[in-house]
Amino acid sequence: MVQSVHNPASPLTVRDIHKSFAGIHVLNGVSFSVEPGTVTALVGSNGAGKSTLINVMAGVFPADQGEVYVNGRHVTAQAMHERVAAGFMRTFQHPRVFRSFTVARCIDFAHASAQEETLWYSLGQALGFRSRTRQRPELDMAIPALEPILAKQDAQAGDLSYGEQKLLMLAQALATDSSVLFFDELCAGLEPAMVDEVRACIRLLAQAQRTIVFVEHNLALVKSLADRVIFLHQGEIFRDGATDDVLQDDEVIKLYLGQ
Ligand SMILES: Nc1ncnc2c1ncn2[C@@H]1O[C@H](COP(=O)(O)OP(=O)(O)O)[C@@H](O)[C@H]1O
Ligand SMILES: [Mg+2]
Structure with missing residues (x-):
């Protein structure tokens, strides 16, 4: 299993992120760090907090608690455009x-x-x-x-x-x-041929040392692209590891695949 290493020098590190909406805890202490040129999939049921995590990392809204680092820069208090200057860019789910x-x-x-x-x-x-x-x-x-x-x-x-x-x-x-790219369900609603092109594009970006974090429900796509899967459940990291390990985990299957 890949462990979450807190390394502010990595392309992306988040530490102990908490976020509530109207008193409901949506993210509850999320921490992880990614290595350059890697492809990480954020997987979890609807409502698990995946888009909220991307939005907090992107600066769409602030975290209630916790820190975000992009390419070693502490960007927690910075606006979205300042994070783009730090080397990060995202696409929206819709x-x-x-x-x-x-x-x-x-x-x-x-x-x-x-x-x-x-x-x-x-x-x-x-x-x-x-x-x-x-x-x-x-x-x-x-x-x-x-x-x-x-x-x-x-x-x-x-x-x-x-x-x-x-x-x-x-x-x-x-x-x-940008050196760090977040894609939130980029392939949902795309024609299969377009999905194949986007898959090839993401592979090439990773080869070019871009660091990718993507939210995706299509597990075939996750398996074919991701080095690592972070499985989010009710706002917490439930599993974080090599793609096959996480997707074959009995409890992950019970929570997600078997639902
Ligand atoms: N801007 C917001 N205002 C209020 N509630 C929100 C907002 N964004 C997300 N939520 C709530 O947070 C929870 C997690 O949503 P989200 O992060 O979109 O989940 P996911 O992307 O994993 O499906 C949901 O209950 C959702 O209704
Ligand atoms: Mg979402």
Whole structure:
């Protein structure tokens, strides 16, 4: 079993996170730390607190207690955009895009905080933009997953399908060239062919030393992508370990798979 090591120098560390809504404890002392270039799946029943954990890590709302570190920076008190500057980006469980912006403008906007040598080069090439940045061959390979929306760069984001809006969120996340990426049910509602492209894209991002934490109910996808599974149950980490160990755990099966 992989143990939760509190290591502030890792790409992402959370310590003792608590969060309540209207007096109901949704997160109750969540602590873990991830290694660079690893893919971690957050798994748990509906209402377990997965999205809340992502939102607290992202700075959508503050934790009641606990600390968040991104790339060694203590970001607990920082706003979402400051966390993006620290090297972190996320997609939302349900698409959130600027509906009246074109696809190209949405991606351009997301890029605003990006540094040189980014995936922006690749997206820029795909969109026919000029880029100041140098090529990153390993990230160019992420492009096939994004083709369905890159082909619609002049379309309004609000006119895209649900699945396309999710891919647009992925493109925006990648345009920031963040080293830590959170995907909250990114593949839910995507066509199977799109899921395959996104799976390939996530693999390539991990190979390019991006650190990925993703929420996913599709266990075949979890098995094919994740090095590690954190199983959340009623706001607490119930199991944290290698993917096969956690998904084959009798109590996890009883709580989740057998439900
Ligand atoms: N912004 C919020 N305000 C009030 N309650 C919330 C809010 N976000 C989440 N919750 C509650 O927290 C619990 C956990 O929700 P969530 O984190 O979305 O679970 P999961 O993503 O694991 O399905 C649920 O009971 C949900 O209703
Ligand atoms: Mg959720």
